[in-house]
Amino acid sequence: MPDASPIVIAYDGSDAARAAVNEAAALFGSRPAIVVTVWEPGLADYMLMPNTMGTGTMMMPYDPATVQAIDKAAEDHARDIAEDGAQLAQAGGLRAEALPVRDAADIADAILETASERDAAAIVIGSRGLKGLKSKLMGSSSASVLGRSDRPVVVVHAPDVEGH
Numbered sequence: 001m002p003d004a005s006p007i008v009i010a011y012d013g014s015d016a017a018r019a020a021v022n023e024a025a026a027l028f029g030s031r032p033a034i035v036v037t038v039w040e041p042g043l044a045d046y047m048l049m050p051n052t053m054g055t056g057t058m059m060m061p062y063d064p065a066t067v068q069a070i071d072k073a074a075e076d077h078a079r080d081i082a083e084d085g086a087q088l089a090q091a092g093g094l095r096a097e098a099l100p101v102r103d104a105a106d107i108a109d110a111i112l113e114t115a116s117e118r119d120a121a122a123i124v125i126g127s128r129g130l131k132g133l134k135s136k137l138m139g140s141s142s143a144s145v146l147g148r149s150d151r152p153v154v155v156v157h158a159p160d161v162e163g164h
Contacts, residue, residue: 011085016126025092
């Protein structure tokens with residue numbers, strides 16, 4: 001199936017993401033796969049440090065060199081995570097490539113845009129199964145991708161403590 005459209009696998013190194021890679025390999029065999037790890041630039045813009053009075057926090061002084069170094073470290077870290085996911089996918093039989101993707105606004109947007117740009121046949125994403133307040137505070141990339149995708153989405157739930 002050399003001309004087959006690739007699948008996009010969202011991967012952040014979590015147990016849910018590892019389960020998603022394993023399930024993708026089982027479902028899609030030797031199909032091409034793009035293992036996407038999303039990273040967020042500009043995190044240094046929001047760094048806080050203790051204030052001089054020790055009673056709270058203040059914004060860290062803006063230093064373009066620091067922002068650039070932190071962005072580079074974040075991108076390198078995302079590349080390492082994506083490579084880990086690609087190796088896991090390759091071990092399962094997929095023809096996988098790693099792709100760190102810069103998050104311009106939203107993790108789900110970055111995943112969906114990558115799937116569109118690469119004309120993916122499907123998206124595979126893990127779900128940690130957050131509920132209640134945690135889900136509201138942290139959001140759910142898997143739910144957002146599932147609800148907004150124009151292509152098939154496979155959501156793989158993280159194995160529980162006993163591995164089920």
